[in-house]
Amino acid sequence: MGLSMFKTFARFGLTAILLGSALAAPVSAAEIKIGEINSYSALPAFTEPYRKGWQLAVEEINADGGINGDELVVISKDDGGKPGDAVTAANELVAREGVVLLTGGFFSNVGLALADYAKQRRVFFLAGEPLTDAMVWSQGNEYTFRLRPSNYMQASMLAEEAAKLDATKWATIAPNYEYGQSAVAVFKERLQELKPDVEFVAEQWPPLGKIDAGSVSQAIDAAEPEAILNVTFGPDLVQLVREGTTRGLFQDRDVVSFLTGEPEYLDPLGAEAPEGWIVTGYPWYDIDTPEHQAFVDAYQAKFDDYPRLGSLVGYIELKMIGEILKKAESTDAEDLIAAAKDLEMDTPFGPITLRGIDHQATLGAYVGTTAVRDGKGVMVDFTYKDGADYLPSDERVQELRPQ
Template sequence: MNMRRILLGAIASLPLLGLTPGMALAAEDPILLGEINSYTRLPAFTEPYKKGWQLAVEQVNAEGGIDGRMLEVISRDDTGDPATAIRIAEEMVTKDGVTLLFGTFLSNIGLAVADFAKQKQVLFLASEPLTDALVWSKGNKYTYRLRPSTHMQAAMLAEQAAKLDAVKWATVAPNYAYGQDAVKAFKAELTRLRPDVEFVEEQWPPVFKIDAGSTVRALEAAKPDAIYNVTFGGDLPKFVREGSLRFLFEDRPVVSLLTGEPEYLLPLGDETPEGWIVTGYPPAAIETEEHVAFAKAYMDKFGEEPRTGSIVGYNSILAIAAALRKAGSTETEALLEAMEGLQVESSPTGPFMFRAADHQSTMGAYVGKTALVDGKPTMVDWVYADGADYLPSEEEAAKLRPAE
């Protein structure tokens, strides 16, 4: 009898549970953000990235958070497997009740989580994946992307490549979607700017398993005027070393995607090739007020220079904070509305915005030449290439996306 009354009472009061804490906590309750990335699979890139967003979260919270609510990030390792990433996303959305999702590095995981976001109707800010499909052929209402895409970075390099005398080009790229997209975009842009160029050879080594000696020989055999390189990570130093040993780069300009990023440039050490035209990030040389402050705070906190991943992680949180402030709410619909054309006025890399038509941010990259300065690999003669200049117009971009 007694038991039943307690039970009934408990059941009757259930709806209240839903109300009171929600109202009482609205002011102090942290805003939960779900973050997923390949921490064990690709630590070289994701560790600096994690430090980047940690720093930004700390700074946003130190300034009082978002309208008095602190940011709190739930971060998980996707183990490099899309299916695991989906399970984690599911847990974050249904169990932890996160406001939005962000992160991911590998393109296939980015695409999987983007599609999940569409299905579960939750905002997803893809921080790092580069694939064009994410915002174009497989774009959806719920997915935005921060980092300059494969197409943008390839277009930045094509612009520089067009200024060279070279007519006969050879390409070398890892054999998967990223490499294929990067070569396709570069070919298209360069041919548009310089109809006289021809592509005489292409090499497709398996990603992270390049047979560098043979690949170099095959490129050499085609006697190109210049080379476009997309290999990165562990493949890049092997390619550089075998290429220099076999004089592949003698009197031959090389245009190379992402090679200026400290993640990939630093391991080259004193064997860094001189004068490659690259996209990347020269942390020590950028002297804008925002960047100097960022680099100092980063250095103080972690005792090392920021890398590309750090900037991406940092800017992710800046973008999310801007969206939350603009929306004035944590409801997905309000956030989606805020994301359309969202302006991030101040960031270490300068202002950027999210285009309403294709959900791509206009965050740019640095284009310059590789060099050894005081025995340390870095970029020289660089300029900041604003992402907006390397994207198709919003009308054209909208046509690339599937109908909603």
């Protein structure tokens, strides 16, 4: 064989080997990248369990074949609890990282900033935690959806219980920003609809994270209310409970409180937890449905820890995104919107719907009373309230939501 012929055969042989190797190599699944933004450094008590929840969901989704065969990848950023930083993070995720949608949010003012960004940039956004009603009603837009039960929904649940009390003179304590203002306004409205003789005799609006609990307690006590609505949470709640208890603020008074039954906020109080408050929360330790127990078992197996409400929100949030992407079979924002509207899915709390009319999910909440058990605050005598039962009519929604 001549040298030239040998070289020809060698080239053909090498080509065949390379071609064979290419055909034998496994085809890598494509990645679908989504952007997640939350206030990790500003409120770790909620957001760290939340992160674990969505990590568990992503792991389960990918183990089950991903998104129609593609791997789901989450790129996460911290907004520090600041609307401006959240928008900057969103822009980096969309422009630099090429994410196909956004999710997350904790504080209501941050959530509204992200919702406006989604509208301006035409990017799909699923808000997990922000509770202000403006998110889906007065400032609602085609690109924004919300998972958690809103202020209106939780206020309606609490007002239903508050109306059963003998108290007619009420005072309110709430952080002075969008969430607190919205929660107080809708609770007043809902309670007075159910019990017209109710009057509100005092209000306190401490700045978020900077409550002067002594002054707040003194001012509320001076008004001599028969009942108190509390909307504080996190470190503010701890200070209010301790100072208010020391000053006798809660003695012989009914207290109704948003969020206080959530482990994130109840656990830090330990044996100092208030008793007999009517609250929304998450009594994970006593919910015995198979769907919820499966979630708890998976969470504990992965993290060797018990879930908080943030864990559940993060888990359902990413599971919902997975269902939307699978249904859409596309990452185009308009296709995602169409897939999200009236989406039905199962959760550890049971089946829910992501309503097409206002982009609000029907996820519910547990309502019960606080107690101390084994030196720790817990919820007792609780009932799950289906979110679908605490939303206004379609006609009312059309009045509330811009066309």
